[in-house]
Amino acid sequence: xxxxxxxxxxxxxxxxxxxxxxxxxxxxxxxxxxxxxxxxxxxxxxxxxxxxxxxxxxxxxxxxxxxxxxxxxxxxxxxxxxxxxxxxxxxxxxxxxxxxxxxxxxxxxxxxxxxxxxxxxxxxxxxxxxxxxxxxxxxxxxxxxxxxxxxxxxxxxxxxxxxxxxxxxxxxxxxxxxxxxxxxxxxxxxxxxxxxxxxxxxxxxxxxxxxxxxxxxxxxxxxxxxxxxxxxxxxxxxxxxxxxxxxxxxxxxxxxxxxxxxxxxxxxxxxxxxxxxxxxxxxxxxxxxxxxxxxxxxxxxxxxxxxxxxxxxxxxxxxxxxxxxxxxxxxxxxxxxxxxxxxxxxxxxxxxxxxxxxxxxxxxxxxxxxxxxxxxxxxxxxxxxxxxxxxxxxxxxxxxxxxxxxxxxxxxxxxxxxxxx
Numbered sequence: 001x002x003x004x005x006x007x008x009x010x011x012x013x014x015x016x017x018x019x020x021x022x023x024x025x026x027x028x029x030x031x032x033x034x035x036x037x038x039x040x041x042x043x044x045x046x047x048x049x050x051x052x053x054x055x056x057x058x059x060x061x062x063x064x065x066x067x068x069x070x071x072x073x074x075x076x077x078x079x080x081x082x083x084x085x086x087x088x089x090x091x092x093x094x095x096x097x098x099x100x101x102x103x104x105x106x107x108x109x110x111x112x113x114x115x116x117x118x119x120x121x122x123x124x125x126x127x128x129x130x131x132x133x134x135x136x137x138x139x140x141x142x143x144x145x146x147x148x149x150x151x152x153x154x155x156x157x158x159x160x161x162x163x164x165x166x167x168x169x170x171x172x173x174x175x176x177x178x179x180x181x182x183x184x185x186x187x188x189x190x191x192x193x194x195x196x197x198x199x200x201x202x203x204x205x206x207x208x209x210x211x212x213x214x215x216x217x218x219x220x221x222x223x224x225x226x227x228x229x230x231x232x233x234x235x236x237x238x239x240x241x242x243x244x245x246x247x248x249x250x251x252x253x254x255x256x257x258x259x260x261x262x263x264x265x266x267x268x269x270x271x272x273x274x275x276x277x278x279x280x281x282x283x284x285x286x287x288x289x290x291x292x293x294x295x296x297x298x299x300x301x302x303x304x305x306x307x308x309x310x311x312x313x314x315x316x317x318x319x320x321x322x323x324x325x326x327x328x329x330x331x332x333x334x335x336x337x338x339x340x341x342x343x344x345x346x347x348x349x350x351x352x353x354x355x356x357x358x359x360x361x362x363x364x365x366x367x368x369x370x371x372x373x374x375x376x377x378x379x380x381x382x383x384x385x386x387x388x389x390x391x392x393x394x395x396x397x398x399x400x401x402x403x404x405x406x407x408x409x410x411x412x413x414x415x416x417x418x419x420x421x
Contacts (some may be wrong), residue, residue: 013288016149021141021203029134031158032096033193036127037165038172039103040068042185045122045173046106052113060113067117071125072365079129080226080358084351087207088137093197095130100193101124107183132357139345139353140205141371147342152287155338156280171398207350226355236347238412239340240360242299244367245405246336249306250275252371252398253329258325259391264319274323278330286338299413302335303406310399314392332402 016022034280043064052060083091093277102119134154142150176184230237257271286298309329316322375394383390 013153015146015148016142017147017155019142021205022138022150024143024199024203025134025137026153027156028092028196029154030161031196031199032130033158033161034165035189035196037161038169038192039123039189041165041169043068043116044171045170045185046116047113047180050111050116054113056356064117064120067120068124069365071112071121071128072133075125075128077300078358079361080132080356082129083133083136083354083358085354087205088133088140089203089205089207090128091133091198092137092200095126095133096197096200097192099126099371100190100197103186103190103193106186118224128358129224129359132354132360135341135345135355135360136350139206139350140207141203142345148338149287151338151341151345152283155334155341156283156287160276160280173223222395222420226359228353229356230359231311233347233397235413236344236356238409239318239343239347240356240363241327242405243337243340243360244363245402245409246302246306246333247364247367247399248371249402250333251367252375252394254394255371255375256391257326259379260313260322260395261339263391264317264322266319266323270323271326273328274326274334278327278332279334280336281327282331286334297410298335298339300410302303302332303402305329305335307399307402307406308332310395310402311393322392 044061047060047064052063102123105117106119109119138150138154139147172188173185176188178184180187218410230240251277254272259268306329309325309332313322313324316325344356344360345353375398379390379394381390382393386393
């Protein structure tokens, strides 16, 4: 549920499709998202060309993935500081152009694993600046009553890019090398970032400059300012916590989807695709009819829906039912993520959005990282104690966790809204 009254006729998707500036930002986001996913496939593919003298082949993949995810943990919060100090369009374009430049430089670097690690770390670090700038730019281009619809479109494109990017990444890179030469993969991904820059550069955005834009940046002071804002604004803090908890559930499922898919005899990628489809469908419904769901406890419904799907996973061996449950879980996740993202955008003043979305980016990435490291070993540990029950016990535990969080979130948000009234 949202704290602010939404007009009875927000225009749905029609209003956004007439908004040229929003369409350009959305198009730039799609190009950048697809580039990110194909880039990940490219980096794994390049491991053979950048050998390591310190790590075995399997270990090099793990180290590369750490280099790809570590900047999200280290720089997620700090990135928001610069988003509040500089124009959003400038940050988005600069991030894209530097990422493209790093890819173009990559073929000329020494063919050593350290070179690939460095480029991976820098590109991922720039992505941490892009994400909060993008979220902060949406309210500048979209009317308040259309924020839910805008977030629905962005969520749809993120999931679509994940499904499509990973699915076609290898084929796209092969095509690039056939037509553009041995470095065609790097050229192709760099081209996607440049096209994203062209789209975003065409945006006509009126952004009020902060008073201290030209004042020296004080990172620690600004981080503390953002933290104080979150401590003071319980509504925004609760919304961020709910999103973080839901992403924790999705991250755990990402690990458990492999043994779960093996049990029912389907590729684990099908489970993740079904999850994405569920999110896309709900995003479409909420985006088009957002005004009809204003006072509904959507996060509570979302957490309970996810809990239902996780629990029922334990009682079926049917591949069809399992795919359906995965889609239901994705729908539940969207019922949490979309309203909460919209609430944060509505309630956060423009001067604080970069800091807040930086903290959010940091929290979400931690939520994605920690369950990945815990759920697998926990499943193995329980399997050693009770053979054959590890997966089931962990899925049930996550389902109970989702229910508890959903009830807490509903009661906590109601109390905050009552205090505001």
